[in-house]
Amino acid sequence: MALSGALRPGLLQLRVLDLQAAKTQYIDRIGLQFVGEDGDGRIYLKAYDEFERHCLVPREADEAGCDFMAFRVASAADLDSFEKRVSDYGYGVDHVPAGEQPGVGRRIGFMLPSGHRIELHADIDMAVRHPPATNPDIWDEEPRGMGAIRLDHALLYGPNIDEVQDFFEKALDFRCAEKVALPDGMLATWLTCGTKAHDIAFVRHTEPGKFHHASFYLEDWSAVGHAADLIARYNISLDIGPTRHGITRGTTIYFFDPSGNRNEVFSGGYTYYPTDPTRIWNEQELGKGIFYYEKAMNERFLTVVT
Amino acid sequence: MALSGALRPGLLQLRVLDLQAAKTQYIDRIGLQFVGEDGDGRIYLKAYDEFERHCLVPREADEAGCDFMAFRVASAADLDSFEKRVSDYGYGVDHVPAGEQPGVGRRIGFMLPSGHRIELHADIDMAVRHPPATNPDIWDEEPRGMGAIRLDHALLYGPNIDEVQDFFEKALDFRCAEKVALPDGMLATWLTCGTKAHDIAFVRHTEPGKFHHASFYLEDWSAVGHAADLIARYNISLDIGPTRHGITRGTTIYFFDPSGNRNEVFSGGYTYYPTDPTRIWNEQELGKGIFYYEKAMNERFLTVVT
Amino acid sequence: MALSGALRPGLLQLRVLDLQAAKTQYIDRIGLQFVGEDGDGRIYLKAYDEFERHCLVPREADEAGCDFMAFRVASAADLDSFEKRVSDYGYGVDHVPAGEQPGVGRRIGFMLPSGHRIELHADIDMAVRHPPATNPDIWDEEPRGMGAIRLDHALLYGPNIDEVQDFFEKALDFRCAEKVALPDGMLATWLTCGTKAHDIAFVRHTEPGKFHHASFYLEDWSAVGHAADLIARYNISLDIGPTRHGITRGTTIYFFDPSGNRNEVFSGGYTYYPTDPTRIWNEQELGKGIFYYEKAMNERFLTVVT
């Protein structure tokens, strides 16, 4: 494949009520590495297996939620091309100068009709503690806690997700790996820019701009079980799991950070190829799609967002 | 990413001495599904999680080895484009008509300077027993044996692998995820057309056209352990493992089919992004690169090829 | 240790509404082996890793539930000794002649004040398909379905469990590995005759003689996940899981057979030594004790028994 265009979720700026509590959650429990903090209330974190300087940026705020999600694109030319395509699609594009986050090059940003801000950037410094690349050991520093491998995807709640899907497909070359088709329209869509089952997903919701969860990738089902042990042992607020999704087929556990933002750690899921059909779920089997074992959603999973 | 061009290894035609013995190995043990056989001594097999009609084609012959490996490309336009780019690179391209393998569209083929035949095709029928796509269960038929998920990659031995790498990069848009750099030149290269650590790999070898192994993807380290149990229980000839590669970081076990062709089943391995550096191995750490636990190669792994 | 006295749960005779449906559940899904059936509506099943002829005896009946649970004791002398000790404790002992179940020697039986029938036997034929004992492979026949290794324990609901515990300790040399102490008395007790965290357990319940679940041992957490997949894929009625118990620390999943009898498959749990303290749970932490991840019981788990 020509590995161009949007590569992967690169940055997620998250609003938290208490930075210290966020450090415990994301560093000690989920296992991210601390990269640094600037003076303006943001901390910079990365997963041990990512080359990029940072991926998660908790920012102290009065209200939990997600400021924006940014995708890394393969080149500056791709960034320019996407700017034009996003504008052509009809969305206003603004510019974030290089250095607004330390080590990150210029970004472009735009609002989705679901009320979410998406950004794109081509340049970010390589992390000081990047995965070894010469005679590489499997890791340099022993992973801690849940051992998160990478920031994987986010799920966002808001209106107009049919248009959102159309936009991601037409302007950003994403594909729809799965979707939920209800009699009154699409309830949810899982969009991928690569061969993962999803890099971002949207659920239809009346209130715009809501954040459902950020997800981190783990090695396997054993690691999901270990995460469950840590969640229980450290009295982290559990949402649901360990379980499996029918949709994406990932094995998963959901929990909350101390500010009420939902986190997921998961493993597995199929490999998606663009020659694969979009998987379709309908109303009567939806419970199985969301939670394959329970075959029903919990109310909290549908309604609690930040 | 724009998911165009070469997508994944799609077909591997393998010479075996005894079709019946090959069925036991690839169906009962590795866990492929039997798709069909034509009258000319070939059988068609697929992994349970592949949408394509078949991926592995054992062919009865007097000598073991690999006839060719074919990559599926995203579209007929890509196939035409690659035909021109391969020709422009200087390699002669021949045509295999649609239907030469049942359900497979027209293919183009060419010889590498390593002595291997590579093919490309855009069209192949969807399997009758394809993964469910409407309210999909995790699988339809209970996976058997080792539970192979997909044909993943092959490793080939031959001369001129510097040129081979250059060709894959320039004509087919592959990238080099890892390589072994010896004082006298490159010993080996791992090439990817997507985000896997490798879709095909080459090791420098004087004799051209040799086949080292075909590899099938498993769920996780537990599945690798289960594969080891099956190999031992059924007296399948073991090469090495369960172990881990430093290169690609996959957890793995190697064994032979009854004709002497080497098989691998593996799991894990990192996700490769084109913004990642190529991982480089040098002479003194090469043992660790090949077998991360043993830190040394066995002679058989280096010399026994078909 | 002097391995004398009660060794392990040996027989469980279960009432089912439909023998054919029970075969699907216990053989195809849980993975027991079919041993045989006699003409009187009973089938005999065993786990692949048990030496004894059979362990589970589904019997067709109008109502689900458990007829009795039998412990195998180490010798005929132990059987005689226990007969005297049970009588001395004040319980009436009856005799079941050898051959009442095919291949099983004479049994003694008695009623607990919880309303459950317990039996003891010293002799049972070695299974035809017993685990190999000369140059043994890890198994002879490839385990199927969930791959149950052995019948492990049962949980029973009924009144007077303080006396039941006293009886098991004094008359049968069991020990209490864990118990739940509520302000109004003991709610539950986990009793072991060896080094497992439990061989039998009791929960206080007004109605006597009720059956909560029979449990089968699996290899590990990966096997519990595989069991969850099978339960979901084959639409077996799930109770709860995969999860972990605080009590016994086992990782587990609960589900129902087609007659409504609850089954458990689980793995792990600590090793109990008689020098270990009894673990005590009190009211406020009981949820964590039952389901360590959810930290709360579901109503069904407390009330649905057969």
Add this chain to the structure above:
Amino acid sequence: MALSGALRPGLLQLRVLDLQAAKTQYIDRIGLQFVGEDGDGRIYLKAYDEFERHCLVPREADEAGCDFMAFRVASAADLDSFEKRVSDYGYGVDHVPAGEQPGVGRRIGFMLPSGHRIELHADIDMAVRHPPATNPDIWDEEPRGMGAIRLDHALLYGPNIDEVQDFFEKALDFRCAEKVALPDGMLATWLTCGTKAHDIAFVRHTEPGKFHHASFYLEDWSAVGHAADLIARYNISLDIGPTRHGITRGTTIYFFDPSGNRNEVFSGGYTYYPTDPTRIWNEQELGKGIFYYEKAMNERFLTVVT
């Protein structure tokens, strides 16, 4: 079962050349907890899931090896009874006063004809950091490194192992779970005092008093894989693995401490009941018995002892 007599391996005093290096191996890598050190060159370590004060006692010495292995017995009465039975068997018994190791009660000791010192003790303090026993979490302190759960068994090399087996069976109530029968006599025997496949094992060897390995129990095959990663990453000297034994069926990895003492971490293995037959291995299948996957021993495994 009447849980009396010898319960489990309780103490292993090991000679190491460098205490500091031993700390790194046994605490940081294998994951034992540091309990304390006295002034006489010994350190006291325990596994996180053991109630006893300590289990492993590395002692600085000029030569590696094992000073003695001690079994904990259930009561002082058992200790007295065993003293008489050992004497009656014809072995001289000496006494080690309470407090010779801090927190350990009086011990009795004797020499086996294989040249190994075995001890028995009934009393040892409960560890300060013992597993929680009131509303217990799965662990109190997050396990580190390989996460060793308990000291499990040792394998010793020496002459006269037929007599050693006879002694363990007759004087200490152990049972032989497996043995290797060669044309010229027994090569090896696996002896259990409970329901584990072995608590101690002996291999025939001309030189008396040799130590092959001490083994620590891990959760499962995933934990064995994680141990392999740590061994490789920290350049610990690997012997063999990850692999599986045919004998005991445990999944395992062997490596050396910095003094040359062999360590094992393993998981699984069957549950042994005294009604099970002793498993017998003969010469032609012995390789499979030792290493089930490789079906052959490495020379080092047979000859390198301390």
